[in-house]
Amino acid sequence: MDQIVSLSRRRGFVFPSSEIYGGLGSTYDYGHYGVLLKNNIRQRWFEAMVLERDDIVALDSAVILHPRVWEASGHVEGFTDPLVDCRTCKLRFRADKLEDSQCGRKPSKHPGEFSECDLTEPRQFNLMFQTTVGPVEDSGSRAFLRPETAQGIFINFKNVLQIARRRPPFGIAQIGRSFRNEITPGNFLFRVREFEQMEMEFFVPPPDSDRWYRYWIDQRLGWYLRYGLRRSRLRVREHGPEERSHYSRGTSDIEYEYPIGWSELEGVANRGDFDLTRHTEYSTTKLEYVGPDGERYVPHVIEPAVSLERIIVAMLVDAYDEEVVGERERTVLRLHPEIAPVTAAILPLIAKDEGMVSKARTLYEELRKRRSVEYDDNGAIGRRYRRQDEIGTPWAFTIDEQTLSDDTVTVRDRDSLAQERLPIGGVRAWLDDALERDWKTPKGD
Ligand code: ATP
Numbered sequence: 001m002d003q004i005v006s007l008s009r010r011r012g013f014v015f016p017s018s019e020i021y022g023g024l025g026s027t028y029d030y031g032h033y034g035v036l037l038k039n040n041i042r043q044r045w046f047e048a049m050v051l052e053r054d055d056i057v058a059l060d061s062a063v064i065l066h067p068r069v070w071e072a073s074g075h076v077e078g079f080t081d082p083l084v085d086c087r088t089c090k091l092r093f094r095a096d097k098l099e100d101s102q103c104g105r106k107p108s109k110h111p112g113e114f115s116e117c118d119l120t121e122p123r124q125f126n127l128m129f130q131t132t133v134g135p136v137e138d139s140g141s142r143a144f145l146r147p148e149t150a151q152g153i154f155i156n157f158k159n160v161l162q163i164a165r166r167r168p169p170f171g172i173a174q175i176g177r178s179f180r181n182e183i184t185p186g187n188f189l190f191r192v193r194e195f196e197q198m199e200m201e202f203f204v205p206p207p208d209s210d211r212w213y214r215y216w217i218d219q220r221l222g223w224y225l226r227y228g229l230r231r232s233r234l235r236v237r238e239h240g241p242e243e244r245s246h247y248s249r250g251t252s253d254i255e256y257e258y259p260i261g262w263s264e265l266e267g268v269a270n271r272g273d274f275d276l277t278r279h280t281e282y283s284t285t286k287l288e289y290v291g292p293d294g295e296r297y298v299p300h301v302i303e304p305a306v307s308l309e310r311i312i313v314a315m316l317v318d319a320y321d322e323e324v325v326g327e328r329e330r331t332v333l334r335l336h337p338e339i340a341p342v343t344a345a346i347l348p349l350i351a352k353d354e355g356m357v358s359k360a361r362t363l364y365e366e367l368r369k370r371r372s373v374e375y376d377d378n379g380a381i382g383r384r385y386r387r388q389d390e391i392g393t394p395w396a397f398t399i400d401e402q403t404l405s406d407d408t409v410t411v412r413d414r415d416s417l418a419q420e421r422l423p424i425g426g427v428r429a430w431l432d433d434a435l436e437r438d439w440k441t442p443k444g445d
Pocket of ligand 1: 148180182189190191192193195197264265266267305306307309310
């Protein structure tokens with residue numbers, strides 16, 4: 001994890017937030033390559049969940065919803081973690097994660113392991129961030145920053161049903177920020193207080209819910225494999241009845257083997273009719289499906305839910321590689337070409353050669369219209385290749401002496417380091433083809 005954190009910072013993917021003020025724990029800002037990486041992951045999710053399908057529509061709901069939403073959803077009452085305080089060192093820990101927490105004293109131990117440790121009984125602590133709406137701060141103006149995007153979908157169920165004229169099975173997908181006042185954050189982006197969730201609620205006729213639940217586990221697992229995560233680092237773990245929420249008819253975590261061990265990357269849950277029934281009760285608006293011949297029922301809901309942050313960590317960890325090439329060490333991010341922040345680098349071999357620069361700039365201007373490409377004429381060519389390897393750029397096109405006489409360029413492959421020559425006029429089509437090809441990580445299964 002330390003290598004990933006340090007590379008992310010060195011290359012400007014992710015910075016600790018508010019650093020000039022001493023930092024704010026577990027809050028991060030994304031630099032240029034981090035933004036490009038996030039855009040790609042978000043777009044690949046949206047393609048798979050919405051654009052490539054006929055049965056899912058998109059939604060973008062508000063962050064601050066009517067406070068009753070969170071009463072109906074059960075969050076006001078039950079979205080809590082059990083906390084203990086240490087009366088000696090004044091630190092606060094999650095009672096169910098003591099083995100993952102560090103006591104404030106040295107040498108570092110778990111809370112409760114020193115004889116001086118004096119832990120309180122566990123108390124429930126709500127994870128929602130509170131705020132007030134309007135100029136007067138009273139209980140009537142209390143509101144919450146959403147801790148998940150799902151509820152914004154449920155409260156729009158009727159709108160989508162009527163206006164998008166859908167009938168089950170159909171889904172509503174949403175991407176947006178969620179906020180949780182996590183008590184044991186840490187592990188880089190894995191557990192942060194604000195994160196971008198990608199959730200989809202799939203509404204199905206009740207008798208079909210188990211089939212769709214299995215279907216979505218398979219689909220989501222397939223998405224990770226499609227974008228290059230190694231099969232051996234992924235597994236599906238089904239929750240036992242004691243671990244599931246009371247309304248859940250089945251919950252599975254798609255887990256990734258992070259440096260902190262196997263942990264939840266994405267959750268897939270069969271939520272039954274809990275959410276629509278509760279919102280019907282609390283809002284008195286009937287949330288049900290009524291068919292053309294009068295049949296009516298409350299659909300059951302299958303929910304795949306993940307955050308961009310957990311995908312980023314999994315993808316960076318999976319892609320990170322170090323190898324020695326010609327007695328030199330190189331660090332390379334073997335990201336899927338459709339995930340990599342920069343698709344191609346355009347490099348004039350000699351930065352002072354006007355002919356090379358002009359051809360390189362023309363190629364760059366042509367490619368940048370449709371893709372994220374980078375022009376780099378700064379430093380020795382070897383150093384430029386290494387810089388691109390570190391940010392995971394799959395291909396580099398080099399404009400050299402020969403280009404000036406025959407209008408060909410070399411393309412260098414990030415993973416195999418193979419180089420081939422091709423006509424400069426064919427680069428755009430070559431890149432289109434290369435992105436269409438199946439890609440598999442050279443790190444194995
Ligand atoms: P955990 O048990 O790890 O706290 P959770 O079961 O509470 O997670 P869900 O409520 O199911 O998580 O949220 C759905 C998804 O949102 C998770 O699978 C994860 O990808 C993501 N997620 C949840 N909390 C965080 C967080 N604090 N930081 C980053 N991503 C998160």
